[in-house]
Amino acid sequence: MERLIFIVDSTLRDGSHAVSHQLNADQVRGYAQRAELANIPLVMVGHGNGLGASSLQLGRSKLPDREMLAIARQELKRSKLGAFLIPGFGTIKNDIGPAIDAGIDALMIACHCTEANITRQHLQYAASRGVATYGVLMMTHMATAGELLEQAKLMESYGVQGVLLMDSAGAYLQRDVAEKVGTLVSGLRTAVGFHPHNNLGLAVANSVAAVEAGASIIDGTARGFGAGAGNVQLEVAIAVLHRLGYQTGVDLYRLMDAAEYVAREVMKKPITIDAVTLTSGLAGVFSGFAPHAIRAAERFDVDVRDILMELGRRKAVGGQEDLILDVAMNLKQKKGQRPEDFQLESLS
Amino acid sequence: MSNQGTHNKIPVAIIGTGNIGSDLLVKVLRSPYLTCAMFTGQHPDSPGIARARELNIPTSADSIAAIERNPGCCDIVFDATTAEAHRRHAPILARLKKFAIDMTPSQAGGMCVPLLNLDDSIAKQNVNMVTCGGQANAPIARAIMAVHPDTQYMEVISSIASKSAGIGTRNNIDEYTQTTSDGIRALAGVPQVKTIIILNPADPPYLMHNTLYAEIKQPDLPALERSVKDTVEKIREYVPGFKLLYGPVQESGRVTTITEVVGRGDYLPTYAGNLDIINCAAVAVAERYAKKKLGLA
Numbered sequence: 001m002e003r004l005i006f007i008v009d010s011t012l013r014d015g016s017h018a019v020s021h022q023l024n025a026d027q028v029r030g031y032a033q034r035a036e037l038a039n040i041p042l043v044m045v046g047h048g049n050g051l052g053a054s055s056l057q058l059g060r061s062k063l064p065d066r067e068m069l070a071i072a073r074q075e076l077k078r079s080k081l082g083a084f085l086i087p088g089f090g091t092i093k094n095d096i097g098p099a100i101d102a103g104i105d106a107l108m109i110a111c112h113c114t115e116a117n118i119t120r121q122h123l124q125y126a127a128s129r130g131v132a133t134y135g136v137l138m139m140t141h142m143a144t145a146g147e148l149l150e151q152a153k154l155m156e157s158y159g160v161q162g163v164l165l166m167d168s169a170g171a172y173l174q175r176d177v178a179e180k181v182g183t184l185v186s187g188l189r190t191a192v193g194f195h196p197h198n199n200l201g202l203a204v205a206n207s208v209a210a211v212e213a214g215a216s217i218i219d220g221t222a223r224g225f226g227a228g229a230g231n232v233q234l235e236v237a238i239a240v241l242h243r244l245g246y247q248t249g250v251d252l253y254r255l256m257d258a259a260e261y262v263a264r265e266v267m268k269k270p271i272t273i274d275a276v277t278l279t280s281g282l283a284g285v286f287s288g289f290a291p292h293a294i295r296a297a298e299r300f301d302v303d304v305r306d307i308l309m310e311l312g313r314r315k316a317v318g319g320q321e322d323l324i325l326d327v328a329m330n331l332k333q334k335k336g337q338r339p340e341d342f343q344l345e346s347l348s
Numbered sequence: 349m350s351n352q353g354t355h356n357k358i359p360v361a362i363i364g365t366g367n368i369g370s371d372l373l374v375k376v377l378r379s380p381y382l383t384c385a386m387f388t389g390q391h392p393d394s395p396g397i398a399r400a401r402e403l404n405i406p407t408s409a410d411s412i413a414a415i416e417r418n419p420g421c422c423d424i425v426f427d428a429t430t431a432e433a434h435r436r437h438a439p440i441l442a443r444l445k446k447f448a449i450d451m452t453p454s455q456a457g458g459m460c461v462p463l464l465n466l467d468d469s470i471a472k473q474n475v476n477m478v479t480c481g482g483q484a485n486a487p488i489a490r491a492i493m494a495v496h497p498d499t500q501y502m503e504v505i506s507s508i509a510s511k512s513a514g515i516g517t518r519n520n521i522d523e524y525t526q527t528t529s530d531g532i533r534a535l536a537g538v539p540q541v542k543t544i545i546i547l548n549p550a551d552p553p554y555l556m557h558n559t560l561y562a563e564i565k566q567p568d569l570p571a572l573e574r575s576v577k578d579t580v581e582k583i584r585e586y587v588p589g590f591k592l593l594y595g596p597v598q599e600s601g602r603v604t605t606i607t608e609v610v611g612r613g614d615y616l617p618t619y620a621g622n623l624d625i626i627n628c629a630a631v632a633v634a635e636r637y638a639k640k641k642l643g644l645a
Binding site for chain 2: 053055056057058087088089090091092093094111112114115117118120121122299314315316317319320322323325326329
C-alpha cells in the first residue's frame with residue numbers, strides 16, 4: 001500500500017483558465033516558490049491551453065509563455081519544470097524549441113483522445129533534446145476504454161514516460177475511471193496518469209478511483225484553480241491519498257500554504273459548481289468553453305446551458321471555441337421560430 | 349502542338365497514393381488539359397494503387413524512382429507524399445526539369461494560392477501549395493487587407509474531420525501549422541499570423557470549417573463585406589464547394605469571418621473539403637501550365 005504517486009501540479013497552466021490567462025509575473029513567482037517549498041515533483045507552467053495557445057480564439061496570456069517559464073525556472077530547484085503543448089496550436093519552431101531553451105525538464109504533448117498520431121513529431125523532438133515526455137489524451141469521456149488503450153499504445157511507442165487520461169469535461173463517474181484507467185494500466189508498460197475536473201463534484205473521488213485502478217500519476221491544481229468547476233483540488237486529493245497509505249513526497253502543509261496563496265492572491269472568485277459548469281459536465285463539453293459560452297449567450301440572448309448542450313451534441317473538441325458562435329447564432333435563429341424546443345430539453 | 353480535332357493533354361505523374369494523391373487522380377482525369385501517365389507510391393497494396401489500376405492508370409510502388417527511370421512519361425509532377433520526402437524529391441524533379449506541384453507543407457518551392465499569384469507561380473519550376481488551411485484563408489485575409497491595409501494581426505482556426513486527415517498530414521502536423529501561418533503572412537501580406545488546426549473525429553464528420561479573426565479597431569464593414577464576398581465568388585470558380593458561412597462581423601475589436609468547404613466527394617465523401625480546396629487549387633495551377641504549354645493560354 002506504500003505505492004508512490006507522482007504528483008503533477010497544473011496550477012500555473014490549467015489554472016490560468018480561471019483568470020482568462022492573466023497570471024502576472026508576481027503570481028507565477030509567488031506560486032512557484034511555494035510549490036518548491038511543498039516539494040511538488042512537477043510544476044506545469046504556460047498558457048492554459050498550452051504553449052503557443054495565446055490567441056483571440058482561446059484568450060491571450062498576460063505574459064508570454066517564455067517569460068512565465070523563465071520566472072518559474074528561477075524558483076524551481078528540486079521541483080521539475082514542465083510545459084504542455086497541443087499539436088496544431090503551437091509548433092516546434094515557435095514554441096517547443098524556445099521552451100526547451102528556457103530550461104524545461106518535462107514536456108506533455110496532448111491531443112484529442114482519438115488523434116494520438118499527431119503527437120509523434122513533437123514527442124520525439126523533445127525526447128531527442130533530453131526532455132522527459134508524457135502523452136496526454138484529452139476529452140477521454142468521448143472514447144471507449146479499448147480505443148483509449150490503442151491511442152495510448154501509440155504514445156508509448158513514441159517513447160513517453162507516461163500517458164495521462166484527461167477528464168477535460170469533468171464528465172467521468174468513478175466506474176468510468178476504474179474501467180478506463182484499469183484498461184490502460186493492464187495494457188501498457190509505461191506509467192498511467194489521470195487529470196480530473198470537478199464538474200460533477202467527483203474530482204477527488206475520481207483521483208482515488210484512478211490510483212486504486214493502478215494509476216501512478218495524478219494531475220491537479222491548488223484549491224482546484226482551473227476552468228469552469230475547476231480541477232481536482234490537489235491538497236485534498238493528496239491528503240486523502242496519504243490517508244489511504246499512498247506516498248507522494250509532497251509536504252502537505254506547505255501545499256496548503258500554496259493553496260491559500262492562490263485563494264488570496266490569484267483567484268478572482270471561488271471555484272464552484274454552478275448552473276453553467278454543472279451543465280458543461282453533463283453535456284461532456286470541454287471545461288474551458290464556459291466563459292466563451294457565457295459571453296455568447298449574453299450577446300445573442302440565449303440560455304448558456306442550451307449552447308453547452310448543443311456543443312455536446314455536436315461533439316465539439318478542445319480548441320473549437322469558434323463553434324460556440326455558430327451554435328449561439330443558430331439557437332438565436334431557431335428561438336425566433338419555436339422557443340419551446342429550446343428549454344433544456346436535453347437535460348432530461 | 350498537333351491538334352487531332354481537339355488539343356492534346358499534358359501528361360502528369362502523381363507521387364503519393366494516399367488521400368491527397370487519390371483525390372488528385374480523380375480531378376486530373378476530369379481535366380480537359382491533363383492526363384495521368386503515372387501514379388506512384390510506396391505501398392503496392394494501397395487502396396489508392398488498387399483503384400488506379402482499375403482505371404488502367406500506369407502505377408508503380410517505386411515512388412519517385414518510377415519517374416527517374418522514365419522521365420519522358422510526364423511534364424508535371426504532383427508530389428503528395430510528406431514534407432520530408434518532398435525535400436528529397438525537389439532536387440531530383442529540378443534536375444529532370446519537371447514542373448513540380450508540391451502538395452506537402454515543405455515550402456521547398458514558392459508558395460502558391462491561385463487567386464493570389466497564379467501567373468507568377470507557373471513561371472517557377474517548383475510550386476508549393478501551402479496547406480488546405482492556407483488555401484482557404486489566405487484569399488480572405490488578402491480581401492481584408494485590401495480594405496484595411498494597416499491590419500497587423502490575423503488568426504485562423506481550421507477544423508477538419510479526422511477521417512480526412514491521412515497519415516501524411518498527421519506526420520506533418522507541425523509543418524502544416526507553421527506553413528499555414530507562413531503562407532498567409534507571405535501571400536496576403538499580414539505582418540503577424542497565428543494558426544490553429546483542429547482535428548475532430550465526430551461522426552458524421554464535420555465539414556472543413558474556417559474562422560478568420562482580424563484585429564481591426566474601426567472596420568469599414570460594408571467595404572469588407574463587398575471585398576470578402578467578391579473573393580468568395582472568385583474562389584468558387586475553382587473550388588465550387590467553398591462558401592461564406594458568417595460575417596464579416598465586428599465584435600470586441602475583431603472582425604470575424606467564417607467559411608466552410610463542401611467537398612465534391614471525388615475520393616473521400618463531401619466532408620473532406622480540405623482535400624478539395626488544396627487539390628482544386630493544384631489542378632488550377634497544372635491546367636494553367638498545361639494551357640500555356642499547349643498554346644491555349
